[in-house]
Amino acid sequence: xxxxxxxxxxxxxxxxxxxxxxxxxxxxxxxxxxxxxxxxxxxxxxxxxxxxxxxxxxxxxxxxxxxxxxxxxxxxxxxxxxxxx
Ligand code: SF4
Ligand code: SF4
Numbered sequence: 001x002x003x004x005x006x007x008x009x010x011x012x013x014x015x016x017x018x019x020x021x022x023x024x025x026x027x028x029x030x031x032x033x034x035x036x037x038x039x040x041x042x043x044x045x046x047x048x049x050x051x052x053x054x055x056x057x058x059x060x061x062x063x064x065x066x067x068x069x070x071x072x073x074x075x076x077x078x079x080x081x082x083x084x085x
Protein backbone atom coordinates (compact mmCIF):
# COMPACT_ATOMS: atom_id res chain seq x y z
CA UNK A 1 0.00 0.00 0.00
CA UNK A 2 1.32 3.44 -0.88
CA UNK A 3 2.19 5.77 1.93
CA UNK A 4 -0.33 8.49 2.53
CA UNK A 5 -3.37 6.60 1.24
CA UNK A 6 -6.37 7.87 3.17
CA UNK A 7 -4.30 10.56 4.83
CA UNK A 8 -5.47 14.14 4.50
CA UNK A 9 -2.34 15.78 5.97
CA UNK A 10 -0.08 17.47 3.45
CA UNK A 11 3.58 18.35 3.71
CA UNK A 12 4.38 21.98 4.24
CA UNK A 13 6.93 24.35 5.61
CA UNK A 14 6.73 25.45 9.22
CA UNK A 15 6.21 28.93 7.82
CA UNK A 16 2.84 27.76 6.49
CA UNK A 17 1.54 27.09 9.97
CA UNK A 18 0.60 29.94 12.24
CA UNK A 19 1.07 29.27 15.93
CA UNK A 20 -2.36 30.09 17.28
CA UNK A 21 -2.93 30.77 20.96
CA UNK A 22 -1.38 27.69 22.56
CA UNK A 23 2.22 28.96 22.92
CA UNK A 24 3.36 29.01 26.56
CA UNK A 25 6.64 30.93 26.30
CA UNK A 26 7.99 33.42 23.84
CA UNK A 27 11.50 34.79 23.36
CA UNK A 28 12.41 38.37 24.13
CA UNK A 29 15.46 39.69 22.30
CA UNK A 30 17.77 42.23 23.93
CA UNK A 31 19.37 44.31 21.17
CA UNK A 32 21.93 45.75 23.60
CA UNK A 33 23.34 42.29 24.40
CA UNK A 34 23.08 40.92 20.85
CA UNK A 35 26.44 40.43 19.13
CA UNK A 36 24.72 39.98 15.74
CA UNK A 37 26.17 36.51 15.22
CA UNK A 38 23.04 35.28 13.43
CA UNK A 39 22.98 31.94 15.30
CA UNK A 40 19.34 32.30 16.35
CA UNK A 41 18.26 32.94 12.77
CA UNK A 42 20.02 29.77 11.66
CA UNK A 43 18.84 27.56 14.53
CA UNK A 44 15.14 28.52 14.64
CA UNK A 45 13.25 25.42 13.42
CA UNK A 46 10.33 27.60 12.35
CA UNK A 47 12.48 29.91 10.26
CA UNK A 48 10.60 32.77 11.82
CA UNK A 49 13.45 35.08 12.84
CA UNK A 50 14.39 37.65 10.25
CA UNK A 51 17.19 40.17 10.16
CA UNK A 52 16.23 43.81 10.38
CA UNK A 53 18.86 46.55 10.65
CA UNK A 54 21.37 43.78 11.45
CA UNK A 55 19.34 42.61 14.44
CA UNK A 56 17.19 39.47 14.80
CA UNK A 57 13.44 40.07 14.88
CA UNK A 58 11.10 37.14 15.62
CA UNK A 59 7.73 36.80 13.91
CA UNK A 60 5.49 35.87 16.83
CA UNK A 61 2.72 34.71 14.50
CA UNK A 62 4.92 31.69 13.74
CA UNK A 63 7.20 31.34 16.79
CA UNK A 64 6.26 28.15 18.69
CA UNK A 65 8.19 29.10 21.83
CA UNK A 66 10.57 26.14 21.66
CA UNK A 67 13.38 28.12 23.30
CA UNK A 68 16.16 26.96 20.97
CA UNK A 69 17.11 30.55 20.14
CA UNK A 70 17.57 31.34 23.84
CA UNK A 71 19.51 28.11 24.44
CA UNK A 72 21.92 28.66 21.58
CA UNK A 73 22.50 32.41 21.89
CA UNK A 74 26.15 32.86 22.94
CA UNK A 75 25.49 36.36 24.29
CA UNK A 76 22.57 35.69 26.59
CA UNK A 77 20.54 38.12 24.53
CA UNK A 78 17.40 35.98 24.37
CA UNK A 79 15.19 35.36 27.37
CA UNK A 80 12.12 33.11 27.32
CA UNK A 81 9.16 34.77 28.98
CA UNK A 82 5.78 33.36 29.97
CA UNK A 83 3.21 34.25 27.35
CA UNK A 84 0.67 36.84 28.47
CA UNK A 85 -2.85 35.64 27.58
S1 SF4 B 1 11.40 30.15 20.47
FE1 SF4 B 1 11.81 28.61 18.87
S2 SF4 B 1 10.32 29.07 17.28
FE2 SF4 B 1 10.42 30.88 18.58
S3 SF4 B 1 11.93 32.22 17.62
FE3 SF4 B 1 13.01 30.96 19.14
S4 SF4 B 1 13.79 29.18 18.02
FE4 SF4 B 1 12.20 30.17 16.75
S1 SF4 C 1 22.10 34.28 18.73
FE1 SF4 C 1 22.01 35.94 20.25
S2 SF4 C 1 23.79 37.21 19.79
FE2 SF4 C 1 23.45 35.92 18.00
S3 SF4 C 1 22.14 37.17 16.63
FE3 SF4 C 1 20.76 35.91 17.90
S4 SF4 C 1 20.24 37.20 19.68
FE4 SF4 C 1 22.05 38.10 18.69
